[in-house]
Amino acid sequence: MVNIKKLGIGGGCMFVFGILFGWWGFPAILRSQIKKAIALKPGSEIREMWSNFPLPLDFKVYLFNVTNPDEIKEGKKPKLQEVGPFFYDEYKVKLDLVDREEEDSVEYSLKSTWFFNPKKSNGLTGEEEMVYPHLMILGMVGATLIEKPAAVGIVGKAVDSIFHKPDSIFVRAKAKDILFDGLPVDCTVTDFAGSAVCNLLKTEAKDLVPDGENRYKFSIFGGKNGTIAPQRMKVLRGVKNYKDVGRVLEYDGKPALDIWPEDHCNAFNGTDSTIFPPLFGPDDDIVSFGYEICRSLSAHYKHHSKIKGVNTLHYTADLGDMSTNPMEKCFCPTPDTCLPKNLYDMTKCLGVPIIGSLPHFYDSDGKYLQMVDGLHPNQEEHEIDMDFEPMTATPLLAHKRLQFNMFIQPVPKFKLMKNFPEALLPLFWVEEGILLDDEFVNKVKVVFKAMAVVGFLKWLMVLGGLGMSVAAGVLHYKSRDSGKLDITKVTPKGSSKEDGKADKSWPPSMNISTIQAASVPSSLDRN
Secondary structure (H helix, E strand, C coil), rough: HHHHHHHHHHHHHHHHHHHHHHHEEEEHHHHHHHHHCCCCCCCCCCHHHHHHCCCCEEEEEEEEEEEEEHHHHCCCCCCEEEEEEEEEEEEEEEEEEEEEHHCEEEEEEEEEEEEEHHHCCCCCCCCEEEEEEEEHHHHHHHHHHHHHHHHHHHHHHHHHHHHCCCCEEEEEEEEHHHHHHHHEEEECCCCHHHHHHHHHHHCCCCEEECCCCCEEEECCCCCCCEEEEEEEEEEECCCHHHHHHCCEEECCCCCCCCCCHHHHHCCCCEECCCCCCCCCCCCCCCCEEECCCCCCEEEEEEEEEEEECCCEEEEECCCCCCCCCHHHHHHHHHHHHHHHEEEEECCHHHHCCEEEHHHHCCCCCCHHHCCCCEEEEECCHCEEEEEECCCCEEEEEEEEEEEEEEEEECCCCCHHHHHCCCCEEEEEEEEEEEEEEEEHHHHHHHHHHHHHHHHHHHHHHHHHHHHHHHHHHHHHHHHHHHCCCCCCCEEEEEEHHHHHHHCCCCCCCCCCCCCCCCCCCCHHHCC
């Protein structure tokens, strides 16, 4: 009975412990550890990875080669040929970190460096000769048309002076010069128009690289490569509240932007896009502030996915629709001129008339696709998407894509564009992405291996405890029944002489044991 009682108590304790630890205790401990591990505390592993991630990002650039420049000068539709990807390994490092304990924040500067990766560039070397619009000339003309249309004539004279009387707005140049090495800008000129424009370029143009006295090189990325951005970012560390980790507090010393007409468009919503709060689900959006485009973007859950054996949530994002969404009206160039879905005017952000879109005008108004030849939009290659492991907020796979375009139009006072067609001309598009290697994926899998072990143990304890309890009950029931005495009561029928005869009539084969207390005289039998 004592052993049965012990079996029952042990089974009950195992059952209760399995439920409490498996369904409540371990998940609570795991969540607590994840919350602590995600905080950007000085000296922590996540802080080191966040500030100096050891793996490069995949940075791909696709240029649009113009195959009919002479026809465009006569007003024909541009014909484009996509050339790419030019593949670069991009390293982003956060420098000069300053912690502020009282507000649980950390401030940093960002340095980006690109290294050309020929092995992943599909045979491209950067030496390929392209026919490409001169971005500085096109930008100067476009900005002047917006701000001071009457000054287009002066800009035309400055272009003749600085760029030595070009016969076309399209230039023949190597891809590496367009992207990083730079095209020449001669500011040794002394004429009024050229000097005035050069003085403006020296103060306003952010991507000019000195190349001698009053000579410069201009490229798309060369001015940013290996340099520290002057604007500093301040984000929350998530020590006090894990949900705040990475949330942007300030950029360039300001608590909000000041370029848009409404506060909610100027607000820093979300994180700095390099870390996200953990423990989210399909009902939660992924929001981040993109300083490169001067606005925040939200990614929305689409479906469950699996990357390298890890269950993930698939998210997608776009550039919104300022023409129909009242909350995005403040991104319109003017209150009366709003671009349609997935087109975003970045003139106020970049200082040049650049229109952002998804690559190949994916998911945009079809009329812009009809303005040029050579674009082939598709979801897989041109959508912004990412796959997150939601418990740790780890992006296992991500593709951040953006295309840069400029409007072209006939400009009567500028001879190089006098008969141009009207079109939104694609210039190039970039994809910044990552696919975590096996080493980092295995670190994520450790959490799930622990969960699998605990899952096995909790069911083992619950079912084992239940089985022990049932077994104890059965044994207790059986032992209670076996303890009862089975007694048969024999009642004599009488003490007459017939009794003796009855005794003699019992079958001789029946073995009857008797206790003989004394000898019975044989004479009693005869009576």
